[in-house]
Amino acid sequence: MASSAVSLYLDPQIRDWVLFPITLVMILVGILRHYVVLLLQNPPKKQSKETIREQRALVRSQILRATSAFSPIAPTYYKSISQSLSQAYGDGSFLKDGPPKGEDKPAPPNPLTDPNAMDGMMAGMKTQMVMMVPQMVIMGWINFFFQGFVLIKLPFPLTLGFKSMLQRGIETHDMDVRWVSSLSWYFLNFFGLNGLYRVILGNDNAADGSRDMSTPFAAAAAAQPQPGQVQDYNKLYKAEQDNLEFSEGLYSWVAADVETRILKKYGRTI
Amino acid sequence: MEFTAALQKLGAYQPRSSPKSKEILRASLPLLQSGSIARRKGEAGWDGVETLMLAALDEGDVKTASDCLEVLHTKFQDSPRVDVLTGILMEVKESPKVALQYYQALLQEDSSNAAAWRRKASVLRQLGEIGEAVQELCAMLDTFYTEVEAWLELADMYSSCQQYDRALQTLSHALLLAPQNPLHVLHFAETAYLVPDIPLALKMFLQAVDMTDDDEQDGITPADTVPTGLALRSWFGVKLCTLKLTTEPRASSSASQTAPPTAAVLQSLDELVTERLRTAYLETTRESPPTAGPALVEAVAKIIPA
Numbered sequence: 001m002a003s004s005a006v007s008l009y010l011d012p013q014i015r016d017w018v019l020f021p022i023t024l025v026m027i028l029v030g031i032l033r034h035y036v037v038l039l040l041q042n043p044p045k046k047q048s049k050e051t052i053r054e055q056r057a058l059v060r061s062q063i064l065r066a067t068s069a070f071s072p073i074a075p076t077y078y079k080s081i082s083q084s085l086s087q088a089y090g091d092g093s094f095l096k097d098g099p100p101k102g103e104d105k106p107a108p109p110n111p112l113t114d115p116n117a118m119d120g121m122m123a124g125m126k127t128q129m130v131m132m133v134p135q136m137v138i139m140g141w142i143n144f145f146f147q148g149f150v151l152i153k154l155p156f157p158l159t160l161g162f163k164s165m166l167q168r169g170i171e172t173h174d175m176d177v178r179w180v181s182s183l184s185w186y187f188l189n190f191f192g193l194n195g196l197y198r199v200i201l202g203n204d205n206a207a208d209g210s211r212d213m214s215t216p217f218a219a220a221a222a223a224q225p226q227p228g229q230v231q232d233y234n235k236l237y238k239a240e241q242d243n244l245e246f247s248e249g250l251y252s253w254v255a256a257d258v259e260t261r262i263l264k265k266y267g268r269t270i
Numbered sequence: 271m272e273f274t275a276a277l278q279k280l281g282a283y284q285p286r287s288s289p290k291s292k293e294i295l296r297a298s299l300p301l302l303q304s305g306s307i308a309r310r311k312g313e314a315g316w317d318g319v320e321t322l323m324l325a326a327l328d329e330g331d332v333k334t335a336s337d338c339l340e341v342l343h344t345k346f347q348d349s350p351r352v353d354v355l356t357g358i359l360m361e362v363k364e365s366p367k368v369a370l371q372y373y374q375a376l377l378q379e380d381s382s383n384a385a386a387w388r389r390k391a392s393v394l395r396q397l398g399e400i401g402e403a404v405q406e407l408c409a410m411l412d413t414f415y416t417e418v419e420a421w422l423e424l425a426d427m428y429s430s431c432q433q434y435d436r437a438l439q440t441l442s443h444a445l446l447l448a449p450q451n452p453l454h455v456l457h458f459a460e461t462a463y464l465v466p467d468i469p470l471a472l473k474m475f476l477q478a479v480d481m482t483d484d485d486e487q488d489g490i491t492p493a494d495t496v497p498t499g500l501a502l503r504s505w506f507g508v509k510l511c512t513l514k515l516t517t518e519p520r521a522s523s524s525a526s527q528t529a530p531p532t533a534a535v536l537q538s539l540d541e542l543v544t545e546r547l548r549t550a551y552l553e554t555t556r557e558s559p560p561t562a563g564p565a566l567v568e569a570v571a572k573i574i575p576a
Contacts, residue, residue: 049381053413060415063446072449072477074470076526077442255477259535262476265483266493268538 008179010150018182019151022142026189029134030197034205040126045119050096054233057094061085061240068247070254078251086244089237100234139186143169146182154178280354281385282419283324284392285362291328298322302337316345323355327362335359354385366393384414392423400427411443418447422454425461434465435525452481452500459507468514468521469528475507476539496553497546503574505546506567512540513563 047055064081071078092099148170158166158177167175169183180188197205263269302322323338339352339359346352353376361369373390376383387410394403407424411417421444428437441458448454459474482501483492497505514521515536522530531539544563547570551559554573560566 046380047382049413052382056413056415063415067446067449072445072455073442074473074526074528077439080439081442081446255473258473258476258480259531259539262480263535263538263542265480266542267491268542 008150008153008175010153014149014151018146018149019185022138022146022151022182022185023189026138026186026193027196029138030193031200033130033134034197034201036130037127040130041123048096054094054096057089057233058236058240061089061244065243065247068251071251072254074255075251075253078253079248082244082248086241089241089244092234092237094237095233135190139183142182142186149182150179151182151185152180154180277351277354277385278417278419280351280358281388281417282423283358285327285330287328287330291325294321294325295329295331295334298325299334302334302341316342320351320355323359327358330362332359332363335362350380350383350385353383354389357386357389361389361393361396366397369393370397382413384410384417387414388417388420388423395427400431403427415443416447418444418454421447422457425457429461429464434461437461438465438467452478452504455481456500456504456507459504462526463507463510465525466514466521467525467528468511469524469530470526472508472511472515472531473528475504475511478504479508497550499575502547502550502570505543505550506570506574508539509543509547509563509567509570512536512543513567516540517563 061082064078064085068078073081088094150170154166156178160177162177165187166177166184167179167181168187170181298318299322302319319338319341323335323342326332326334326338336359339355342352342355357369357372357376360372370390370393373386373393376386377390387406391403391406391410394400394406404424404427407420407427411420411424414420421440425437425440425444428434428440438458438461441454441461444454445458455474455478459471459478462468462471462474465471479501482499482504483497484490484495485492515530524530530536544561544566547566548559548561551557551566551570551573560569
C-alpha cells in the first residue's frame with residue numbers, strides 16, 4: 001500500500017484552476033440564488049376579514065372547551081356561549097360566503113382552478129426553478145470540462161464503501177478511495193455548503209441546497225399549511241358541535257364550592 | 271407573533287403621562303436629535319423610535335412625535351404599524367373626525383387590520399358615539415376573538431352606560447381567554463355586584479381571594495398573613511356581599527341562578543371576612559378598627575389601593 005500512496009501526483013494547476021473555481025462558483029451561485037429567491041417572493045396576500053373570521057371561528061370553541069372542566073365562568077354564561085356557538089356552527093353563519101343554501105352541497109373546489117391556491121403553488125415552482133437551474137448548469141459545466149479529473153486527496157483513509165461516493169465519474173477499481181473526483185467534489189460541496197450559507201446569509205436562507213431534494217409540490221405543501229386543498233369549514237364546524245356537546249357534559253364551575261374551600265383554607269368550620 | 275403583539279399594543283394605546291415616559295423622553299431625545307437613534311443595533315433601534323414617539327405623545331410633545339414618525343415613515347414605507355402610529359398622531363394633532371376618516375380609509379384598504387379597527391372604535395368613543403363604538407368593537411371581536419384587552423374595553427363601555435349584565439357577558443369572554451388573571455375575576459365580581467347579582471358576586475370575590483392570597487408555605491397558614499393589594503380588595507368585596515346578604519333579604523335573588531350560601535356558611539364567611547379586614551386595617555393604620563359591619567366597611571374603604 002505504501003507504493004500506492006505516492007503513486008499519483010496532482011498538478012498544483014488543478015488545485016488553482018479546478019478545485020478552487022468549482023468551490024467558489026458554487027458558493028457565489030448559492031448566495032446569488034438566495035437573493036433571486038428573495039426578489040421572486042411576493043408578500044403574502046392580505047386576507048379579508050371574512051376569511052379570517054371563518055378560520056378563527058373554531059378557536060372560540062377551543063378556548064371555551066380548554067377550560068370546561070374547571071371553567072372560570074358561571075353555568076348560565078357557559079351554557080349561553082356554548083349553545084350560541086353550537087347554533088352558529090350549525091347554521092354556518094361563520095362561513096365567509098354566508099350560510100350554505102339548500103340541501104345540495106357544493107363540491108369542494110378544485111385547487112388547480114382556485115386562483116389563490118394557484119398563486120401559492122406557482123410561488124413554490126418559481127423557487128424550485130431558481131434552485132434547480134443553476135445546479136444543473138454547474139453540473140453540466142463540471143461534466144463537460146472537468147470530467148474524470150481527480151481533484152483532491154483526503155487526509156484520512158476510508159473504506160471501499162465510499163468509492164461510489166467519492167470517485168463518481170472515474171471508472172477505476174484499484175485507485176485509493178482517498179482520491180476525490182470532480183463530480184464527487186461537486187456533490188460534497190452541494191450538501192456541505194449549507195453550513196457556510198447559514199453563517200453568511202443567516203438561518204433562514206434560500207440557498208440551502210438540501211431542499212432541492214423534495215419535489216416542488218411537496219415543498220409548496222410544506223412551506224404553506226394548505227395552499228392546495230381548500231378546507232371545508234362547514235364540515236369542521238359540524239364536528240366541533242359534537243365536541244361542544246361533549247364539553248358541556250364535562251363542565252364544572254371552578255367557583256362552585258369556593259366558600260367551603262376558602263373556609264377550609266382559613267381553618268374555619270361550617 | 272411578535273409583530274401581532276406590537277400591533278395589539280398600538281391598538282390599545284391611550285396617552286397617559288407617567289414618570290417612565292418622562293424618563294424615556296429625557297433619555298432618548300438627544301439621540302433623536304443627533305440622528306443616531308436608529309443606528310443602534312437592528313430592530314431594537316427602530317423599536318426605540320416607536321417607544322420615544324409614544325412617550326412624547328404621553329407627555330404631549332407633538333413636535334418630537336412628528337419627528338419620530340417622519341423617521342419611521344421614511345424607513346418603513348407601507349408598514350401597518352407605521353400606519354397606525356400615523357393615526358395615533360393624527361388623533362392628537364387634528365380633530366378626531368380626521369383620524370376617524372383616516373382609519374376608515376385604512377380599513378377599506380385592508381379590512382383585516384385589527385389595530386386600526388380598535389383605534390377607530392376608541393375614536394368613536396371619544397366623539398361620544400358610544401353606540402357606534404360598541405358596534406365596531408363587537409364586529410371586531412367577532413373576527414378577532416382572542417384580543418382580551420378589547421373585550422375589557424367593551425365591558426368598560428357597557429359599564430359606562432350602566433349595561434352591567436351586558437358587561438358581565440363580555441367579561442366572561444375575557445375570563446375564558448385569560449382564566450389565570452385574578453384581575454379579571456375581581457373585575458367580573460365587581461360588575462356582578464353592580465348588576466346586582468350578589469350570590470354570583472360573592473362567589474367570584476371568593477374566587478379572586480383564592481387566587482390572590484398567599485398559599486401555605488414555611489408553616490405560615492394563610493390565616494396568619496395580612497391581606498394586601500388585590501387580595502384586600504377581594505376581601506372587601508366579600509364583606510360587601512355578606513353584608514348585603516345578611517341585611518337585605520331580597521339580595522339573594524340571582525339572575526344567573528347562582529344559589530346563595532346557606533345561613534351557616536354565610537355566618538362563618540362573615541366572621542372570617544370581618545377578621546381579615548380588621549387585621550388589614552390594624553396593620554396599615556395601627557388603629558383599632560371598628561367592629562360593626564357598615565362602620566368597618568367605611569373604614570376599610572379608605573385603605574384600599576385604587
